[in-house]
Amino acid sequence: MAPGEECSVLVHEAPCLAPPHNNISTVLLVIAMQAEALPLVEALKLSQDDTLVFPKSVPWIKYSGIHDGLHIHIVVPGKDAVLGVDNVGTVSGALVSYAAIQALQPDLLINAGTAGGFKAKGACVGDVFVATEVAYHDRRIPIPIFDKYGVGATKTIPTPKLVEALGLKLGKLSTGNSLDMSPQDEEVIKSNDATIKDMEGAAVAYVANLFSVPAILIKSVTDIIDGGRPTTEEFLENLSMAADALLKTGICVLKFLNGKSIADL
Numbered sequence: 444m445a446p447g448e449e450c451s452v453l454v455h456e457a458p459c460l461a462p463p464h465n466n467i468s469t470v471l472l473v474i475a476m477q478a479e480a481l482p483l484v485e486a487l488k489l490s491q492d493d494t495l496v497f498p499k500s501v502p503w504i505k506y507s508g509i510h511d512g513l514h515i516h517i518v519v520p521g522k523d524a525v526l527g528v529d530n531v532g533t534v535s536g537a538l539v540s541y542a543a544i545q546a547l548q549p550d551l552l553i554n555a556g557t558a559g560g561f562k563a564k565g566a567c568v569g570d571v572f573v574a575t576e577v578a579y580h581d582r583r584i585p586i587p588i589f590d591k592y593g594v595g596a597t598k599t600i601p602t603p604k605l606v607e608a609l610g611l612k613l614g615k616l617s618t619g620n621s622l623d624m625s626p627q628d629e630e631v632i633k634s635n636d637a638t639i640k641d642m643e644g645a646a647v648a649y650v651a652n653l654f655s656v657p658a659i660l661i662k663s664v665t666d667i668i669d670g671g672r673p674t675t676e677e678f679l680e681n682l683s684m685a686a687d688a689l690l691k692t693g694i695c696v697l698k699f700l701n702g703k704s705i706a707d708l
């Protein structure tokens with residue numbers, strides 16, 4: 444869906460005969476950066492209530508509320524205690540996902556965030572993608588079988604109706620702990636056939652898989668990796684626009700989920 448577009452007519456009510464016990468009731472959104480999460484927290488009027496869920500010593504934050512009949516929880520890994528920046532990357536993403544899944548037992552996890560995109564694979568700034576597959580590009584282990592484990596390619600759950608209703612793009616996601624891209628990363632990203640690149644997705648999906656929680660990864664493109672502009676500059680310039688696209692898509696996704704089961708997606 445293009446930024447600025449409204450979702451309305453394409454979201455259909457679920458058929459009355461759908462068995463209610465299969466319907467999605469609790470949704471956990473894992474979002475790495477405050478700037479990506481707060482517009483959604485405000486729009487959904489969620490309140491911060493993490494004291495009973497996370498240990499006192501951690502910076503992780505949970506916002507919760509009921510919206511359109513769904514119990515919605517947004518968790519963010521918070522800020523680094525010393526440097527004050529968002530705890531981006533796979534370690535914090537996996538840890539906060541683990542703790543939140545344990546505490547909240549969600550029916551569905553959504554990892555929403557920003558990503559770099561490859562124009563050669565059809566990505567443009569502001570596009571919102573659903574990842575069809577996740578893999579890592581910075582876990583190089585050149586020993587037979589461990590090499591495959593390192594890459595960790597894993598398919599995500601199919602969501603054809605959601606993708607069609609919201610006009611989202613589909614592409615493979617490659618995850619690593621750097622915003623930039625070394626030549627070695629580039630080689631693996633190419634062999635992963637990735638259209639988008641982030642710093643959390645594969646790790647969050649890994650934790651969801653451990654607990655058999657269906658996971659959807661929704662990524663809004665902030666920067667074009669093969670476009671010739673420095674990634675950091677383009678990322679910072681487009682972050683608020685991409686967060687806005689993520690907000691609009693997030694609202695539409697939640698509306699779409701109302702009254703549906705995972706099989707309806």
Ligand code: SAH
Nearest residue numbers: 475531557558559621622640641642643665
């Ligand atoms: N300088 C930024 C750093 C954010 S790190 C700041 O303002 O704090 C980038 C975040 O956006 C990560 O959560 C990552 O998942 C996502 N991201 C966006 N573009 C990316 C790219 N080209 N490569 C990797 N991650 C990217």
